[in-house]
Amino acid sequence: MPDISATELKERLIRDLPGALAPERPKDQHAGNGHVAEASAKGKKEEGPVDLLATSDAVVLAERIPEVATYVRDTLGYELLSDLTAVDYLADGLIEVIYRFQHLDGGPTLPVKTRVSRDRAVVPSITPIWPGADLQEREAFDLYGVDFPGHPNLKRVYMPTTVGMSSEGFPMFPSRAINILAMERSSQYVVTSQQYAVARAQHRAAARRLPTASCRLPTADEQLC
Template sequence: MPHLRAEDLREILGRDLPGAVQDPSPLQIVPPPSHGPQPGSFVTGDTLVEPGRIVEVALYLRDSLGYTYLSDIAVVDYLADGVFELGYRFYHVDGGPALVLKARLPRESPELPSLTPDWPGANFHEREAFDLYGITFVGHPFLRRIYMWDEFEGFPMRKDFPKQGDKYIGEEE
């Protein structure tokens, strides 16, 4: 089973794809949770990739390193830092732990190249990120809402999305 650590991946990408990997800066957790890292900022050990080169790096993982399965794409909204962080989780067919590529986008104009033309399994994950966070995937063949109706305004998973509609569970009137 392959076991490639994030540090090893950063070294390999630095050698084979110069300029594709970024140095991560700490992100704020506001407000800090009662559990987890304190006092509200952290850096992960995953590989942060230049957003414009995400397709190139993902294809390198697939074609050169054998990480052929894209499991999911997750989005985290760091409102205090003004960025979205996308995490792409890849697995090797022979097993082993996942490799995670991350890309950070500004909240005011979140867009990056789509993996869907080269990686059809990214289709619904990218549509979900578009629908719930407003992230545009340039080159996606059918970037439409997947959960919300077409007339819905806004992006409900953004941290600054206003609560509206019915009373939420556990809220007092």
């Protein structure tokens, strides 16, 4: 069965589909969702927030997604599209669409990602070549507002079809609206890559300061609460 690593996939795409991979993000763009750990007084590098947009997976240009999906199926032998979902990186102004392909005989999935601007979230549909993407693309459209040109029936799945524009003039997509409304009410509740990374680092630092508990099983004579 195929078992291709992310590195091998990127090497094959460079060789067989030149220009399909998206340019790597410059390091100075990482400041939107994390920061580089600074050296401590003792010279040790302290752990800082992670960059949630950093990935070892193949990130391809949106316009090349149908071509890459066909290549993954017909050339690499991954016949099943097991998952298609979206992630809203509000602080970075990006929508990431993630595809996971799998071989029918099993084995690990093969992820492929693409990233588009939140202001123009457009990714060509792969439903004409992968019929199983039909409902999953409609879900990403309904919840995140991702437009999939070429989809034969791009309609909402969960929200009423009468839902259109908000009073502020932006399309009503639940997953986007949740982030926007949370930012307006209280920034501490916004699930952005930057705040998540900071909270994660603070949680780890606090956990390291906690004393180690001495745990044991109760004896037969001890009464459990």
